Amino acid sequence: MVTKKTPNVKCVLCGFNRVIFQNNGKAHFGSFDLENGNFIQMRDTSGGKFPDGKGRGFPLIPEECLTIKEASSSPEYQSLLQQIDSFALKWLKFRKTKA
Secondary structure (H helix, E strand, O other): OOOOOOOEEEOOOOOOEEEOOOOOOOOOOOOOOOOOOOOEOOEOOOOOEOOOOOEOOOOEOHHHOEOHHHHHOOHHHHHHHHHHHHHHHHHHHHHHHOO
């Protein structure tokens, strides 16, 4: 038996779900800083725990993160960027012609 329902939207790029009505009625989309945001996030995935026994998660390594502009200059990320560009164009075309 469902007692509480919450509308979610699925990100068309990553597949993650977000609650639609949060943060004063706005979903979380559009908050990424396209110019300065950490597009490629390098994280320490070695694991481990803090002395108090709590998990330490996957800490960000800020000096190794890349903005979109920096990633665009790296051959390593060209395929990823092309995939995102391609899907974004498909999304826009679909929205203009089908929806």
